[in-house]
Amino acid sequence: xxxxxxxxxxxxxxxxxxxxxxxxxRPSSCSPSSFLCxxxxxxxxxxxxxxxxxYVATPIFAKQEVAMPTYRVMSSxxxxxxGAVDPNLDREEVEKIYKMMVTVNxxxxxxxxxxxxxxxxxxxxxxxEEATHLGSAAALKMDDIMFGQYRxxxxxxxxxxxxxxxxxxxxxxxxxxxKGRQMPVHYGSKKHNFQTISSPLATQLPQAVGAxxxxxxxxxxxxxxxxxxxxxxxEGDFHAGLNFAAxxxxxxxxxxxxxxxxxxxxxxxxxxxxxxxxxGVAYGIPTIRVDGNxxxxxxxxxxxxxxxxxxxxxxxxxIEAMTYRVGxxxxxxxxxxxxxxxxxxxxxxxxxxxxRLRLYMEDKGWWKPEMDAPLIAEVRQHxxxxxxxxxxxxxxxxxxLFTDVYDTIPQHLEQQKAELEIHLKKYPN
Amino acid sequence: xxxxxxxxxxxxxxxxxxxxxxxxxTITTTNNNINISPDAPTKKMNLFxxxxxxxxxxxxTDPKAVIFGEDVGxxxxxxxxxxxxxxxxxxxxxxxxLCEQGIAGLAVGYTAAGGTAIAEIQFADYIxxxxxxxxxxxxxxxxxxxxxxxxxxxxxRAPYGAVGHGAHYHSQSPENYFVHTPxxxxxxxxxxxxxxxxLLASIRDPNPVIFFEPKWLYRSAxxxxxxxxxxxxxxxxxxxxxxxxxxxxxxxxxxLVLENACNLAEQKLGISCELIDLCSxxxxxVEAVEASVRKTGRLVISHEAQKTSGFASEIATTIQERCFxxxxxxxxxxxxxxxxxxxxxxxxxxxxxxxxxxAIKQVVHY
Numbered sequence: 054x055x056x057x058x059x060x061x062x063x064x065x066x067x068x069x070x071x072x073x074x075x076x077x078x079r080p081s082s083c084s085p086s087s088f089l090c091x092x093x094x095x096x097x098x099x100x101x102x103x104x105x106x107x108y109v110a111t112p113i114f115a116k117q118e119v120a121m122p123t124y125r126v127m128s129s130x131x132x133x134x135x136g137a138v139d140p141n142l143d144r145e146e147v148e149k150i151y152k153m154m155v156t157v158n159x160x161x162x163x164x165x166x167x168x169x170x171x172x173x174x175x176x177x178x179x180x181x182e183e184a185t186h187l188g189s190a191a192a193l194k195m196d197d198i199m200f201g202q203y204r205x206x207x208x209x210x211x212x213x214x215x216x217x218x219x220x221x222x223x224x225x226x227x228x229x230x231x232k233g234r235q236m237p238v239h240y241g242s243k244k245h246n247f248q249t250i251s252s253p254l255a256t257q258l259p260q261a262v263g264a265x266x267x268x269x270x271x272x273x274x275x276x277x278x279x280x281x282x283x284x285x286x287x288e289g290d291f292h293a294g295l296n297f298a299a300x301x302x303x304x305x306x307x308x309x310x311x312x313x314x315x316x317x318x319x320x321x322x323x324x325x326x327x328x329x330x331x332x333g334v335a336y337g338i339p340t341i342r343v344d345g346n347x348x349x350x351x352x353x354x355x356x357x358x359x360x361x362x363x364x365x366x367x368x369x370x371x372i373e374a375m376t377y378r379v380g381x382x383x384x385x386x387x388x389x390x391x392x393x394x395x396x397x398x399x400x401x402x403x404x405x406x407x408x409r410l411r412l413y414m415e416d417k418g419w420w421k422p423e424m425d426a427p428l429i430a431e432v433r434q435h436x437x438x439x440x441x442x443x444x445x446x447x448x449x450x451x452x453x454l455f456t457d458v459y460d461t462i463p464q465h466l467e468q469q470k471a472e473l474e475i476h477l478k479k480y481p482n
Numbered sequence: 483x484x485x486x487x488x489x490x491x492x493x494x495x496x497x498x499x500x501x502x503x504x505x506x507x508t509i510t511t512t513n514n515n516i517n518i519s520p521d522a523p524t525k526k527m528n529l530f531x532x533x534x535x536x537x538x539x540x541x542x543t544d545p546k547a548v549i550f551g552e553d554v555g556x557x558x559x560x561x562x563x564x565x566x567x568x569x570x571x572x573x574x575x576x577x578x579x580l581c582e583q584g585i586a587g588l589a590v591g592y593t594a595a596g597g598t599a600i601a602e603i604q605f606a607d608y609i610x611x612x613x614x615x616x617x618x619x620x621x622x623x624x625x626x627x628x629x630x631x632x633x634x635x636x637x638x639r640a641p642y643g644a645v646g647h648g649a650h651y652h653s654q655s656p657e658n659y660f661v662h663t664p665x666x667x668x669x670x671x672x673x674x675x676x677x678x679x680x681l682l683a684s685i686r687d688p689n690p691v692i693f694f695e696p697k698w699l700y701r702s703a704x705x706x707x708x709x710x711x712x713x714x715x716x717x718x719x720x721x722x723x724x725x726x727x728x729x730x731x732x733x734x735x736x737x738l739v740l741e742n743a744c745n746l747a748e749q750k751l752g753i754s755c756e757l758i759d760l761c762s763x764x765x766x767x768v769e770a771v772e773a774s775v776r777k778t779g780r781l782v783i784s785h786e787a788q789k790t791s792g793f794a795s796e797i798a799t800t801i802q803e804r805c806f807x808x809x810x811x812x813x814x815x816x817x818x819x820x821x822x823x824x825x826x827x828x829x830x831x832x833x834x835x836x837x838x839x840x841a842i843k844q845v846v847h848y
Contacts, residue, residue: 231626231630241630248594248631249623249626249628249631251619253614253618256587256590256615258587259586259590260588260591262584262588262591263587263591263595264591266591267546270574290583292581293581293583294587297581301576459689460688463717463765464765464769465768466664
């Protein structure tokens, strides 16, 4: 005799039908050894006792046997699936999104080569994950704070961070908002409400909770989204972030890009549970797994997550977006050393988020395949010229080696600055 | 060693060192770094009450200020947050789950968004899980963002130091790990009056501050503390007593020990000690110590933290760089031993007043 997990999905009727998700979790699909207790979670009332306590006379070791289902709106050829809801964005918005995805992809192609030529010191591409960036960013508002990991440039660009801004940061010139202090792709922009990226992984998760908590008690009617990969989710800060978000009821959207690879470590070596999604449930957080290469699934899920987060009773949400890292981890990586090229090619060809959206647009009569080439050519032109301009700019003034360590330069640092100036007078080259 | 025999003849609890504040000379007479009228109204407060008062004022005057950490809701394990939740609300004074990296990360994000966070780490010994968030994130937040963002309103408070029976994990002095991190400020008060002013200054300083509170003094240090809102400037040392023969430098609970040593030196050998309380370790008041050493020519530095690479090494090196020719004797460091903080051997481990007296004697008679 076994019971089943009843997972009540927090969804409005416009989004999906709960019964189709529940059906995959009915007793018939559970193996006898799985022990599951009946529970439901809503954001309306915090239960005094989280779960119904039941006592059993036989020791049953619980193990999840059925994976959480993956929410999908479009088929691989861009058709809306039965039961799914087309967000029905207007043509202008959809074109903007599509062009931005192509821009990210095209820019990444160029910048990867640019690094190889030695013109920038480092770069990270986002091939295959463009839908995770654009789908989520398009569903949020500018008041929502963004924390990234390092592979979300499309989200930042959707908000208005320009190709020039990117080139300035990557070439570390005087127009870099970060004043040339960090490696390329460590973007940050107050103007675009995007917190500056740092290299340590997952540190941004509890930070996002702090920012979200601030938004909550200051009644800003906004939320915070934080992006991270499935590898970063192994860090202790992931646990800290989710647990704090749940206990503090902070309006945080945890957005995991599960792209199956953490440098050379495949997800089978990263975790054994049901991905990252199963963990959200364990923290008491409403969780959804989505097809990360289906931009409308990402969009719908993020939009709903925002509603949940910013509702009268704020709650964090976890979204696990299943996708694939088509490119190398970074320009310091050669992924042919650890994974088969046909695997990469399979994902690039058959699960391409950009072509999926294009097919959707073609169905609507909003796009024709021959419009791609001129778009790409235009983007390439723009990127190349922006890069050339950025490279020609001056680097930040030397004083900025010493500024911003604190709000003002302390005495001991003034002294070191003076010593460096003397040294440079002696050795100007 | 003879000491082994000695110990075994003691009753079981006698090794727990009791310091009686009542019988030790007060170090509260010199609060020359406070800009407050001597007639200002005061109230008898101990260290945790003074700290509580500072946080109360902080929350009163800054609507974006919040306090969080383990067990702060009911008042905290050292009672520093007593009454604050009732007064300011559960959304502003709240418990977090038991996770220091989460506490620090939460504080980083809350302040990056524009708030003021007073985060409590229950014991400085447990600050290490938060080390990444403090050193890699909080300290670098302003610099790496090009000054677009900063953890300006961030203060992390933690009880530190010997308590008589704390051993490895309730006695540590980890201040030097943080002094080594550009972007942070490190502040260590020595008395209730100093603590209130320094804590208010730390909370309001637009940089992340680590504030270590000498737990030994939470209950035992009592004085008449001004009830008004006042601050003591960070980065400035306090001259506790003036002298001419030797400069003695310390901070935190060690000031009591040093005062004992200075008194002993005066009584037994007629040595006039100039005693300096650093108050802040990062940045530290180089000028004040240098000026004193130029006058006395001799320097003794003392802290509970281990000797090797302890903060005394920073002071000693900087002073010899700046006034080498003023020195009449090698600089003395009287510190904790290079061992984990032991339980039964605490009395031998700590740099007590006798070790400091010997160091003072040594530099003066060099």
